[in-house]
Amino acid sequence: xxxxxxxxxxxxxxxxxxxxxxxxxxxxxxxxxxxxxxxxxxxxxxxxxxxxxxxxxxxxxxxxxxxxxxxxxxxxxxxxxxxxxxxxxxxxxxxxxxxxxxxxxxxxxxxxxxxxxxxxxxxxxxxxxxxxxxxxxxxxxxxxxxxxxxxxxxxxxxxxxxxxxxxxxxxxxxxxxxxxxxxxxxxxxxxxxxxxxxxxxxxxxxxxxxxxxxxxxxxxxxxxxxxxxxxxxxxxxxxxxxxxxxxxxxxxxxxxxxxxxxxxxxxxxxxxxxxxxxxxxxxxxxxxxxxxxxxxxxxxxxxxxxxxxxxxx
Numbered sequence: 001x002x003x004x005x006x007x008x009x010x011x012x013x014x015x016x017x018x019x020x021x022x023x024x025x026x027x028x029x030x031x032x033x034x035x036x037x038x039x040x041x042x043x044x045x046x047x048x049x050x051x052x053x054x055x056x057x058x059x060x061x062x063x064x065x066x067x068x069x070x071x072x073x074x075x076x077x078x079x080x081x082x083x084x085x086x087x088x089x090x091x092x093x094x095x096x097x098x099x100x101x102x103x104x105x106x107x108x109x110x111x112x113x114x115x116x117x118x119x120x121x122x123x124x125x126x127x128x129x130x131x132x133x134x135x136x137x138x139x140x141x142x143x144x145x146x147x148x149x150x151x152x153x154x155x156x157x158x159x160x161x162x163x164x165x166x167x168x169x170x171x172x173x174x175x176x177x178x179x180x181x182x183x184x185x186x187x188x189x190x191x192x193x194x195x196x197x198x199x200x201x202x203x204x205x206x207x208x209x210x211x212x213x214x215x216x217x218x219x220x221x222x223x224x225x226x227x228x229x230x231x232x233x234x235x236x237x238x239x240x241x242x243x244x245x246x247x248x249x250x251x252x253x254x255x256x257x258x259x260x261x262x263x264x265x266x267x268x269x270x271x272x273x274x275x276x277x278x279x280x281x282x283x284x285x286x287x288x289x290x291x292x293x294x295x296x297x298x299x300x301x302x303x304x305x306x307x308x309x310x311x312x313x
Contacts, residue, residue, distance in 0.1 A: 071245055139171065
């Protein structure tokens with residue numbers, strides 16, 4: 001029996017040159033490494049791996065709901081409240097404009113209609129008051145914070161690096177939700193577009209989504225060039241341009257996000273080495289991952305029919 005096996009080995013050594021054995025061995029190693037790479041990539045999406053998971057709040061590390069301005073879609077507003085705890089939600093609304101007391105109820109009315117457990121407005125233009133623990137104590141009990149439209153630079157002037165900003169961040173750290181529209185979307189950025197037409201006019205935002213610069217009213221106000229300038233500034237940023245009546249829901253801990261609404265989102269990734277700036281257009285139902293965008297991996301098919309978006313369904 002041993003002699004028969006030895007004979008077969010001599011036969012295959014004569015029929016198959018050593019270089020072919022080497023090639024086959026290398027191919028086998030490559031296949032094995034590829035299998036582990038695929039398994040590792042799949043494991044990254046094991047949690048919150050579908051748009052439905054993100055939309056339904058099955059996430060960790062806190063959630064961001066970032067809207068592009070204009071009329072806030074009812075489904076986005078409802079989803080924000082659901083993520084904050086539905087009827088147990090305790091929501092704090094922070095305007096980005098100087099608030100006349102006569103407008104306070106205006107800011108509260110739409111959220112009260114969602115019937116959360118509690119909703120309050122937090123507003124000051126005084127940084128000393130923003131640093132007063134008693135002023136922002138309501139944020140310690142908040143499960144959701146919504147930042148309104150207006151001026152993102154005012155938000156930084158009033159609240160940047162104060163106890164209010166720190167407590168907003170704490171809401172996320174205890175797996176709450178922070179949302180915003182227009183200026184309230186821009187403030188999410190680590191490096192924020194301060195305004196105007198020049199995307200190189202960058203300042204510090206609240207940095208709730210590190211490594212990302214958010215632009216809003218994106219297609220409605222033709223801000224493609226502005227976002228392009230921002231990510232071409234030399235800083236390692238990923239640009240997210242969100243159109244009106246559209247929002248993204250972000251799993252902050254992993255960088256996964258899903259688009260929700262009537263229009264589109266544009267993702268721009270800064271040029272790296274010899275790779276040019278990458279641009280992706282996303283629509284409602286599309287899900288993306290920041291690392292896939294940065295590393296040039298394909299984003300996968302969209303579950304949403306293009307024609308249905310054109311007629312607003």
